[in-house]
Structures are given as structure tokens and as C-alpha cells.
Amino acid sequence: MALAQPEPFPFAPGSPILTGSGVVLEGGRQIITNRHVVEGITTLYVRNGTGHVRKARIAKVSNEDDLALLEIDKAFPEGAVTPIADIVQPTAGRAAIVMGYPLISLLGDEQPALTEGIVAKAAGLGNDPNTFQMTTKINKGNSGGPVFDKRGHLLGVAVGKTDSAAVYQKTGTQMEDMNIGIKGGRILAFLGKTAAAVSTPPEMSLEDLYQQMLPRAVLIVGQK
Numbered sequence: 001m002a003l004a005q006p007e008p009f010p011f012a013p014g015s016p017i018l019t020g021s022g023v024v025l026e027g028g029r030q031i032i033t034n035r036h037v038v039e040g041i042t043t044l045y046v047r048n049g050t051g052h053v054r055k056a057r058i059a060k061v062s063n064e065d066d067l068a069l070l071e072i073d074k075a076f077p078e079g080a081v082t083p084i085a086d087i088v089q090p091t092a093g094r095a096a097i098v099m100g101y102p103l104i105s106l107l108g109d110e111q112p113a114l115t116e117g118i119v120a121k122a123a124g125l126g127n128d129p130n131t132f133q134m135t136t137k138i139n140k141g142n143s144g145g146p147v148f149d150k151r152g153h154l155l156g157v158a159v160g161k162t163d164s165a166a167v168y169q170k171t172g173t174q175m176e177d178m179n180i181g182i183k184g185g186r187i188l189a190f191l192g193k194t195a196a197a198v199s200t201p202p203e204m205s206l207e208d209l210y211q212q213m214l215p216r217a218v219l220i221v222g223q224k
Contacts (some may be wrong), residue, residue, distance in 0.1 A: 002214070006051030006110050009221050020220045021100035021112070021145030023154065024048065025191075026083045028075035031218055032187055033144030034159055035061045035068040041222035047129050048076060049099075049112050049214035056220070065130055066159050068144075068159050070220070080215030082146070082154050087184040090119045090147070090155040096134040096181070097209065098158050099217040100145025101113065109145040112145070112217040114210050119155065120178065125162070138179045146217055147181045150203040156181040 012018060020037030024030075025176040031046060038044065041077065054072035061068045090096065096119045099112045107113060117136030124131030134147065138158045147155045161179045188195060 001050065002018060003051035008052040009045050009047065011221070011223065018222050018224070019101060019104055019109075019141055020143045021141065021158070022046065022070065022080045022218045022220050023075050023146035024052075024216045024218060026081050028078060028081050029072055030059070031056065031070040031072065031220075032157060033068050033070060033220055034066045034157065034182075036066055037144045037220055038068050038070070038222060043218065044070065044222045046070065046072060046218040046220050048216070048218045050080070051110070052076065059080050060190075062190050065182055065190060066183060067187065067190050069190070076215065082216050084188070084191070085198060086153050087188055087193075088153045088155060088195075088198055089183055089185050090122055090132045090134075090181065092119050092122050094119045094155065095150045096136045096155060097138045097148045097150070097206070098138055098142060098145055099148065099170035099210075099213055100138070100142035100158060101219040102141035104141055104219070109219055111214070112219070113183060116204065116206065117179075121209060124180055131159065131180050131182055133178050134181055136179055137177070139157065143188060144220065146213070147214060148209065150209060151201050152204065152209065153198065154184055154187075154213060156183045156187065165223065193194050
């Protein structure tokens, strides 16, 4: 149940913090995010989209992918988690909907933002097989946030975007931003899980998807 006012983080007002996004996994005690979101962090807290705060610690980081696994001190309820069976591989043309907490000093931090696009290519830059390209807009703070399809399957997590200015400087070509996610299959491998039979619920409207996934998308806040 959403709180009338989100629980506050236990940091002194004005103290420097680092932020990112993540998604709650089956069991309610683990959160997947990007490794670069939590590198060097000593004090970590998370807050889900319904306003509940948990203390977290880094349980595991990947040496192959930009992934990290957090464990929290008190489980989120079962209805606020992403089942392992809902983690799937992205395919070109599929809806790619990112939930996360970008630019919180400007856009606010009480609930996640939603952006919509499609999987543009089921491979990353340079045909990287572990990532995928999407047209969905992301900004600083979206890193580690879930990428869902309209059935609520987790296609992966957002990880970054192309540097259009650097591309122009190097090639003289002005390109549109292309945004990158880490594939669901890499998340499963990192967790030591195998792909399960995937459910096929009906597609949801964006309004319904947002409400259903709201408890699963977390804001990660830390200090070094």
C-alpha cells in the first residue's frame, strides 16, 4: 500500500548523496541494479515507489556485466517483487518501458518516472551480445532501473546512453541518442538462475503497468 508521505532517508539535509535506480526481485529481499551505481558506497538505502525505505548492503557484483545485487534488511511484500519467471530476453520491436528516478534534484524523488519506447536492436553497441539498444529515453539516475514490456516482463535494466557529442567529434556525424540496457538473460546468469516458462498475461495500458510495477521500482541512495 502506498504511503501518504514517503518515508524519509536517514541522511542529514544537504549532505552529499549518490543515487540510482533498481528493481525488487522474487522473495522481496534482493534488488538488482548497476555496479556503477553502488561502487565505492559504504551506506546504502532504498525506497520503493510506494514510499517504503529499507537499509541495504552490496551482496554481490559482476565482473563481466555492469550489475550488482543488493540485499535489504526487511523484505518488501510479495506483491512488490519481480518473479524470476518474468525475466526474459528483449527482442527487436518489443515495447521497452523504463521506470526509474532520473535527475531527482530537478524532477523529484517521491515516485519513479516512466518513459516509453521500443527495443531497437537486440544487441548493444558494436553488436555486444549482452546488451540491447532501445529508443526509450533515459537520464542520469535511471541507471539500474527496470525495463519492462507491456505484459510486465523484465527485459533488463537500463545502463547508459551513447555520447552524441563524442560521436560527432570523432566522426563528424550528428546522431540521435541511443539508450542501452543489460539483457534479462545476463541478469539470470548473474543470479545463477535459468530461464523458466514465461507467463503470457494480457498487455496492460501504461497507466495500469505503472501502478502494478510501482512497488517494484526502487530509488537507491548512498553515501561514500
